[in-house]
Amino acid sequence: MLKTLMQIGRVGVVSEAPPAPDPALRLAQALRKEIARVFGRALAIRQVDAGSCNGCELEIHALNNPYYNLEGLGIKFVASPRHADLLLVTGPVSRHMEIALKRTYEAMPEPKWVIAAGDCGCNGGIFGESYASRGPVARVIPVDVQVPGCPPEPLALLRGILTLVSAAADTGG
Amino acid sequence: MVSSAARFSPLPGAVPAGLTDLEAGELRAFCERRRAEGASLMALWASDERDRVGGFRLHLAFLDDRGLQVARVALAESAPEYPDLSDLFPAAARMQRAASDLTGVRALGGDPRPWLRHAAWPADWFPLRRDAPAPAPREPQPEVYDFVAVAGDGxxxxxxxxxxxxxxxxxxxxxxxxxxxxxxxxxxLGYTHKGIEKRFESLSLTEGARLAARVSGDSAAAYAWAYCMALESLCRVAPPPRALWLRALLVERERIANHLGDLGALGNDAGFAFGLAQFSRLKEQVLRANHAAFGARYPFDYIVPGGVARDLDEAQWQTLWTQLLPLQDEARRLRAIYDDHGGLQDRFTGCGRISPELAVRLGLVGLAARASGQTRDLRCDFPCAPYDRLAVNRITHLGGDVAARVAVRFDELFESLRLCRAILEHLPDGAVRAELPPAATDRPGCGAVEGWRGPVLVALEAGPDGRIRRCHPHDPSWQNWPALEYAVIGNIVPDFPLINKSFNLSYSGHDR
Incomplete structure (x- = not known):
């Protein structure tokens, strides 16, 4: 126990300041003012891998490390879509995951948002469209924000998430 | 009787490899001899050869004391069938089902259920047949799958x-x-199947490296290297020494990053969140140094056919070098905390055990096999450059439980840190990329790399115009997923996440 406490003391706090939101990441549809008003900056995220290579998942995991400290910003990953405000989707949507993705989206309470993360989620990436892949997430469920990258870095993911929750400022809410 | 290994004729390349052609009628007897000789089945796949030599081909890649041995079996177009091999090599069961789903080449007497195919395309349509028409648009439909039911009171x-x-x-x-x-x-499994093998066939041999790196993102360097190794075998070319050392550096850093991540997650799954916070901090440091040295935290496209995408300059070398000793000190301190933590050890020890005997029978590979008393490690058994100069220490534990898989990760982490130091210290000078001569189209090329999870295999055939004719990437998860089913028997449900994480198998690499 002493060694554990000493290690915690030795390392201290390494968390860094979050990035600024970037309205350019937003897709055409306007985010409703009241959504931002209801949630403020507290957000529950349900992540769904709809067919990724697992590279995006590595960087999404990194959001929870002490440097990015996502929970410190009031944002956390939840286990059930019933508890989620935001669906964070990776991968080209494989045909085998299409139903599961739609059901997850439908299980979320309103109001809800969707971020498509990674080149594959944005445009199908190197896998594209085929007998096995539907391509971009937006082809299967409505998407609010896209975060490109292969894989997208944690700061890019964080910027995408904060772009959503800062909608209040942009829309005058 | 002549050893079955004697009939393989050598293929060029960085790993010792051989090739032989079999008649369908001799396959069973051949596989029985291979098993008796201690060879393990590394991969099984099929190809459509109706446009070339006629009929179909079944391919089996074995690993034995001489290296990688590929056997090809010609199958008639009218009856693309062969006898079930899963009684000899249990790992064949799912690979046979996958080959059937993708090409219609069937194992007679094997499990008839589909494996990679769910309900997304019809059972009589085979994506890897060269004359497969584009599938008719199909509304997504739920899959009905015949799970084995367990009956009994309660x-x-x-x-x-x-x-x-x-x-x-x-x-x-x-x-x-x-x-x-x-x-x-x-x-x-099969939910993340995205048609990677079919996609390869629309790419050039050079472009294929990018797709290979994305078969399983957590093993991108291992896959990219294995793919390039296969292509360089077809082209009979060896990358410059410096490029090979840089490839190994990236693969060892991939091992370090994944092991750090897993060690933290394993602590967390046993209720010790401190472990996740500490190890994920160290992993982040490794990724940031990757960004400084290789241009990306996950440099998926750093390993390219003929070498690597760019050289390391002095400042980048320094970034990597100065990180190694502090990282080792920190990891040692954390290992002492893990080792002394009674609650953690109580969860790890005896949980999810695969005995050495079961590991042999199931054909377990890689990290999980080495935690169950097995010793195979491509870096030790068939050391290609630069491993032939690095004398990689073989890591083995006997316990077969979560504790043993944790111990293998710690030991391999420290060994990879040592290897990274040795690589940086002895990094040869010179070019980092060679020109590729045209690829041979009359034989396959093979590449095999010991990734962090286990041996990654890529088998590649070139078409006449610099395109990919057929590419089969094989993930070690194929062998180890069935073992997870055994590991949990008799354990309690709440221990499943811990046991699962201790294997940490790839879905994408398996589903392809």
Whole structure:
């Protein structure tokens, strides 16, 4: 126990300041003012891998490390879509995951948002469209924000998430 | 009787490899001899040869004391069938089903259920047949799959997935339990199948490296290297020494990053969040140094056909060098904390055990096999450059439980840190990329790399115009997923996440 406490003391706090939101990441549809008003900056995220290579998942995991400290910003990953405000989707949507993705989206309470993360989620990436892949997430469920990258870095993911929750400022809410 | 290994004729390349052609009628007897000789089945796949030599081909890649041995079996177009091999090599069972789903080449007497195919395309349509017409548009429909039912008083089923309660890849687990105790686990995978093998056939040989790196993102360097090794075998070219050393540096750093991540997650799954915070901090430091030295935290496209994409300059070398000793000190300190933590050891020890005997029978590979007393490690058994100069220490533990898989990760982490130091210290000078001569089209090329999870195999055939004719990437998860079903028997349901994480198998690499 002493060694554990000493290690915690030795390392201290390494968390860094979050990035600024970037309205350019937003897709055409306007985010409703009241959504931002209801949630403020507290957000529950349900992540769904709809067919990724697992590279995006590595960087999404990194959001929870002490440097990015996502929970410190009031944002956390939840286990059930019933508890989620935001669906964070990776991968080209494989045909085998299409139903599961739609059901997850439908299980979320309103109001809800969707971020498509990674080149594959944005445009199908190197896998594209085929007998096995539907391509971009937006082809299967409505998407609010896209975060490109292969894989997208944690700061890019964080910027995408904060772009959503800062909608209040942009829309005058 | 002549050893079955003697009939293989050598293929050029960085790993010792051989090739032989078999008649369908001699396949069973051949496989029986291979098993008796201690060879393990590394991969099994099929190809459509109707446009070339006629009929179909079944390919089997074995690993034995001489290296990688590929056997090809010609199958008639009218009856593309062969006898079931899963009694000899249990790992063949799912590979046979996958080959059937993708090419229609069937194992007679094997499990008739589909494996990679769910309901997305019809059972009589085969994506890897060269004359397969584009499939008719199909509304997504739920799959009906014939799970094995367990009967008995008080037995009930717990279905989990494909969407899991965390940041995890999708797959379905069907538990049959009594109370808290798991009687049986049946896996249903294939959810992330995205047609990678078919996609390869629309790419040039050079472009293929990018797709190979994305078969399983956590093993991108191992896959890219294995793919390039296969292509360089077809081209009979060896990258410059400096490029090979830089490739090994990246693969060892990939091993370090994944082991750090897993060690933290294993602590967390046993209720010790401190472990996750500490190890994920160290992993982040490794990724940031990657960004400084290789241009990206996950430099998927750094390993390219003929070498690597760019050289390391002095400042970048320095970034990597100065990181190694402090990282080793920190990891040692954390290992002491893990080792001394009674609650953690209580969860790890005896949990999810695969005995050495079972590991042999199931054909377990890689990290999980080495935690169950097995010793195979491509870096030690068939050391290609630069491993032939680095004398990699073989890591083995006997326990076969979560504790042993944790111990293998710690030992391999320190060994990889040592290797990174040695690589940086002795990095040869010179060019980092060679020109590729035209690729041979009359033989396959093979590449095999010991990734962090286990041996990654890529088998590649070139078409006449610099295109890919057929590419089969094989993930070590194929061998180890079935072992997870055994590891959980008799354990309690709440220990499953811990056991699962201790294997940390790839869904994407498996589903392709």
């Amino acid at each position: 037995v009930h089923e717990i279905p989990v997935g494909p969407v899991h309660a965390g940041i995890i890849e999708p797959g379905h687990f069907r538990f049959s339990v009594v109370g808290e105790k798991v009687l049986r686990l049946e896996e249903r």
